[in-house]
Amino acid sequence: MKPILGITMGDICGIGPEITVKALLHKETYAMCRPVVIGSAKAVCRALQAIGRDADIHMVEDIQEAVFACGTIDVWDIPAGDPLPPYGQETAQGGKAAYEAIEAAIRLAMAGKIDAVITGPLNKAALHLAGYPYSGHTEIFAEQTGTKKYAMMLADGNLRVVHVSTHVSLREACDRVKKDRVLETITLAQNACRNLGIERPRIAVAGLNPHCGEGGLFGREEIEEISPAIAAAREKGWDVTGPVPPDTVFSKARGGMFDIVVAMYHDQGHIPLKLAGFSYNEEKKSFTSVSGVNITLGLPIIRASVDHGTGFDLAGRGTASEESLQNAMEYGVRLANTRKRAAQEDGAC
Structure with a gap:
C-alpha cells in the first residue's frame, strides 16, 4: 500500500495552505502516496479560493475514512477559530492553529495511523505569541517524541x-x-x-x-x-x-x-x-x-518539511510554488517505503 502522509499546513496566515492544496491537486501526488491534511478545514477552503480552484473537502475523524482521491482533499479538522486570522500577519491565533496541527500529526504518527508527517512553514514569532516558545519544528518534534x-x-x-x-x-x-x-x-x-x-x-x-x-x-x-x-x-x-x-x-x-x-x-x-x-x-x-x-x-517517526518560510508577503495571492512541498512528500514516501521494507525483512527473519 502507498504510504499515508499527514500534511500540516504550518502557519495558516502564510503560504502553507496554498501550497498544500496545490500539491494535492496533482494526480501524481496520489500515484505515490495517500495524503491527508491535518489542520483547519476553513483554511483549506480559503486557500482554494486564493488559487482559484475547486475541490471537495472530505472531513475525517478516522484515517480509515479518507478516500485518497485526486479532486477530493481529506481533512482531519483542527479548528482555527472563526473568523480566520488575516493573511500576512503574525498572530497568536495562527501560531496556536499551527502548533495544534503539529501535535495532532505527531500523535497519529506515533500511533502508527500515518506513515510520515509532512510539514508546511512555521512562523516562530506567531508560535511565541501563542505561548509555545519553540525555535522551530525540529525542537517540537524532538520534545513531543522524547528524542534526545x-x-x-x-x-x-x-x-x-x-x-x-x-x-x-x-x-x-x-x-x-x-x-x-x-x-x-x-x-x-x-x-x-x-x-x-x-x-x-x-x-x-x-x-x-x-x-x-x-x-x-x-x-x-x-x-x-x-x-x-x-x-x-x-x-x-x-x-x-x-x-x-x-x-x-x-x-x-x-x-x-x-x-x-x-x-x-x-x-x-x-x-x-x-x-x-x-x-x-x-x-x-x-x-x-x-x-x-x-x-x-x-526521530522514531518520519518528518519531512519544506525548506522555506511562511512567505507572509505572498500569502493569499495564489502564486506561491508548491515545489518544495512536493519534494518533501517525495522524501517522506521514500523514507516510509524503506522503513516498511526493513520491517518486512525483520518479520521474515
Whole structure:
C-alpha cells in the first residue's frame, strides 16, 4: 500500500495552505502516496479560493475514512477559530492553529495511523505569541517524541547536509563543536543515508574555521574536536572524509564526490542548499524555483518539511510554488517505503 502522509499546513496566515492544496491537486501526488491534511478545514477552503480552484473537502475523524482521491482533499479538522486570522500577519491565533496541527500529526504518527508527517512553514514569532516558545519544528518534534539525539538534514537533489547545531547564536554554535556532538551528527548522517537506500554512504565533514584552521593558526576546533570525531567514525568502518574546508566541500558534494555533508552550524549548511534550490527572477520580482527538503533525523517517526518560510508577503495571492512541498512528500514516501521494507525483512527473519 502507498504510504499515508499527514500534511500540516504550518502557519495558516502564510503560504502553507496554498501550497498544500496545490500539491494535492496533482494526480501524481496520489500515484505515490495517500495524503491527508491535518489542520483547519476553513483554511483549506480559503486557500482554494486564493488559487482559484475547486475541490471537495472530505472531513475525517478516522484515517480509515479518507478516500485518497485526486479532486477530493481529506481533512482531519483542527479548528482555527472563526473568523480566520488575516493573511500576512503574525498572530497568536495562527501560531496556536499551527502548533495544534503539529501535535495532532505527531500523535497519529506515533500511533502508527500515518506513515510520515509532512510539514508546511512555521512562523516562530506567531508560535511565541501563542505561548509555545519553540525555535522551530525540529525542537517540537524532538520534545513531543522524547528524542534526545537529533539533527536537521537539508536536501536538494544529490546535495544533502546535516547540522551539528541549528537555531542558536553563531557564538554558541562555535562552542557546540565538540567531539561527541560531531560524532553523534556523523552517526545520524550515516543512518539517514542508509534509510534512503545508500548502502555505503560517503560522508564529508566540514571544518569550522577558514581553511580548516590552517593547522591551528585560525582556530583549533578541527584539531581538538572535529578530527577526533572523524577518527572515531572511521573506526566503525564508515567512509568519512575531513575535515574539508567549508568553501569547497559543498561543491564537491554537489558534483557527486560525497553523499552527505556534516556542517558545523546553521548558515554554513543552509546557504549552499538554498543557493542550489532557490532561483530568484529580478524581472518578475519573485522566486521561479523553490526546491529543497528539511528532514529531522533521529526521530522514531518520519518528518519531512519544506525548506522555506511562511512567505507572509505572498500569502493569499495564489502564486506561491508548491515545489518544495512536493519534494518533501517525495522524501517522506521514500523514507516510509524503506522503513516498511526493513520491517518486512525483520518479520521474515
